[in-house]
Amino acid sequence: MTTTPSTTRPAHTTAWRNAVFATFALNGLGAATWAIRIPSIRDQLELSTSFVGYLILGVSIGSIVGLVLASHVIQWIGGRRTIAAMLLVCALALVGIGLGTSVLGSFGVVVAAMAAYGFGSAICDVAMNVEGAAVEKVIGRTLMPLFHASWSAGMVVGTTIGTALVFAHVDIAVHTIGMAALLLVGALLAPRAIPRVATHADTGEAVAHVSFRDRMAIWLEPRTLAIGLIALGMAFTEGSANDWLALGMVDDRGLENGQGAALFTVFTAAMMVGRIAGGPLIDRFGRVVVLWITGAAAAVGVALVIFVPVIPVAVVGIVLWGVGASLGFPIAMSAAADDPARAAARVSAVATLGYCAFLVGPPLIGLVGEHVGILNALLIVFVLIVLATLAAPAARPPRGARGRAAASEPAASESRG
Structure with missing residues (x-):
C-alpha cells in the first residue's frame, strides 16, 4: 500500500512512517512474549524437547496459512484494516497461550x-513490510532495516519484561494478558495514520488491481524465488535463536531459565543494533555486499555458540549471530518490493518462503536435538546461512527499478553522477 508525496503532506508522511514503526514494535513485543516463555511452558506442561518443537510448529503452521492468504487479504481490505485486525488476533492468541498453560494446562x-x-x-508482517517499503520509496532513503530494528526493539522490551517476570516467578497468564492489553491498544491507535488509498510513490496514480492469477504467477519468477531463499535462510537463522537459544543454553550449557532468557535478550539487542546501523551501510555499499558480510558474521557466531562451551565466548558468538542475522530479512523485503505495483504479492511470496523456515525448523531442530543436543542441531542453521549468503546477488535491484530500490546498490546508481 503506497501513497505519493504529491498527495501526502509531509506531516501525514511522518505520521505514516511512525505508524509503521509502531506496528513493527508491537509485532516484536508480541513475539517476545511467547518466545521468552518457552522454557516455562515446557516445564509447566512437562514437554519433551521434540514436543516443544511440535508446540512451536503450531505458530509455524498458522504463519504459513496467514502468509499464503496475506496478499489477498491486503488486496481485499487494505493495509490499514489488515494491520488493525491482525494485531487484535495476536492479542487474543496471547491470552489463549497464557490461560492454556497456567489455568487449563492443555x-x-x-x-x-x-x-x-x-x-x-504473519499477515500483519506482510502488511507492515508492504507499508514500510512504500514509506521507504516516498521518503527516498533506506528505512527497512530501521523498521525491522523497531521490531527488534519491541523484542528487546518484550524479552526484558519477560526475563524480569521469569525471575520474579510471575504466572504466565498474568504476563500474556498484560502484553495482550498493550497489543489491543496498539491495534486501535497505530493504523489510524496509515493511508486508506494505494497509489504509486513516483507517479501518484492509483495502484491497479492485481488479479488472483497474477498474484499466484509471481511464484514462478526466478528472482522472487532466489530472494525467497535469502529470506528463508536468514529467517531460519533468526527464528532458531528465537525458538531454541534460551532452551539450548539451559539444557546443553547447564544455565538456569532466567540466565537462558538473559542470553536471548542479548541476541535481540544485537539484532536491534545491527538493524539501526544497517540502513547507511546498505546505501553506501549496496544490498549484496552487506548480505555477504553479515552472512559471514552470522556463520561465525553460530559456530562459536555450538562448538565453544565457554559462556563469555558464547556471548560473543550470540552477538555476532544477532548482528549477522539482522539485515537479511529486511533486505529481502525491500528487494521483493522493488516494483510497487506487485509489492504485496511479491512480499507475501518471499515472506512465505522465509517462514517455511519456521514451519520446518522447529520440529527438525527439536527432533535432531533430541539425539545430539539442541546446540549441535543448530549446525542446520549454519548450512542455511551459507546458502542464503550465496543467493545474495538476487537482492540487487533490477536495471531501471524505481524509487529507493534503484539507489540502494552502488552498481546501479552510477548515472546519478
Missing part, C-alpha cells in the same frame, strides 16, 4: 492459540 489449547498467533502475526 497442550492442545496452547498449540491452537500459538497457531492463531502465527496466523495473525
Whole structure:
C-alpha cells in the first residue's frame, strides 16, 4: 500500500512512517512474549524437547496459512484494516497461550492459540513490510532495516519484561494478558495514520488491481524465488535463536531459565543494533555486499555458540549471530518490493518462503536435538546461512527499478553522477 508525496503532506508522511514503526514494535513485543516463555511452558506442561518443537510448529503452521492468504487479504481490505485486525488476533492468541498453560494446562489449547498467533502475526508482517517499503520509496532513503530494528526493539522490551517476570516467578497468564492489553491498544491507535488509498510513490496514480492469477504467477519468477531463499535462510537463522537459544543454553550449557532468557535478550539487542546501523551501510555499499558480510558474521557466531562451551565466548558468538542475522530479512523485503505495483504479492511470496523456515525448523531442530543436543542441531542453521549468503546477488535491484530500490546498490546508481 503506497501513497505519493504529491498527495501526502509531509506531516501525514511522518505520521505514516511512525505508524509503521509502531506496528513493527508491537509485532516484536508480541513475539517476545511467547518466545521468552518457552522454557516455562515446557516445564509447566512437562514437554519433551521434540514436543516443544511440535508446540512451536503450531505458530509455524498458522504463519504459513496467514502468509499464503496475506496478499489477498491486503488486496481485499487494505493495509490499514489488515494491520488493525491482525494485531487484535495476536492479542487474543496471547491470552489463549497464557490461560492454556497456567489455568487449563492443555497442550492442545496452547498449540491452537500459538497457531492463531502465527496466523495473525504473519499477515500483519506482510502488511507492515508492504507499508514500510512504500514509506521507504516516498521518503527516498533506506528505512527497512530501521523498521525491522523497531521490531527488534519491541523484542528487546518484550524479552526484558519477560526475563524480569521469569525471575520474579510471575504466572504466565498474568504476563500474556498484560502484553495482550498493550497489543489491543496498539491495534486501535497505530493504523489510524496509515493511508486508506494505494497509489504509486513516483507517479501518484492509483495502484491497479492485481488479479488472483497474477498474484499466484509471481511464484514462478526466478528472482522472487532466489530472494525467497535469502529470506528463508536468514529467517531460519533468526527464528532458531528465537525458538531454541534460551532452551539450548539451559539444557546443553547447564544455565538456569532466567540466565537462558538473559542470553536471548542479548541476541535481540544485537539484532536491534545491527538493524539501526544497517540502513547507511546498505546505501553506501549496496544490498549484496552487506548480505555477504553479515552472512559471514552470522556463520561465525553460530559456530562459536555450538562448538565453544565457554559462556563469555558464547556471548560473543550470540552477538555476532544477532548482528549477522539482522539485515537479511529486511533486505529481502525491500528487494521483493522493488516494483510497487506487485509489492504485496511479491512480499507475501518471499515472506512465505522465509517462514517455511519456521514451519520446518522447529520440529527438525527439536527432533535432531533430541539425539545430539539442541546446540549441535543448530549446525542446520549454519548450512542455511551459507546458502542464503550465496543467493545474495538476487537482492540487487533490477536495471531501471524505481524509487529507493534503484539507489540502494552502488552498481546501479552510477548515472546519478
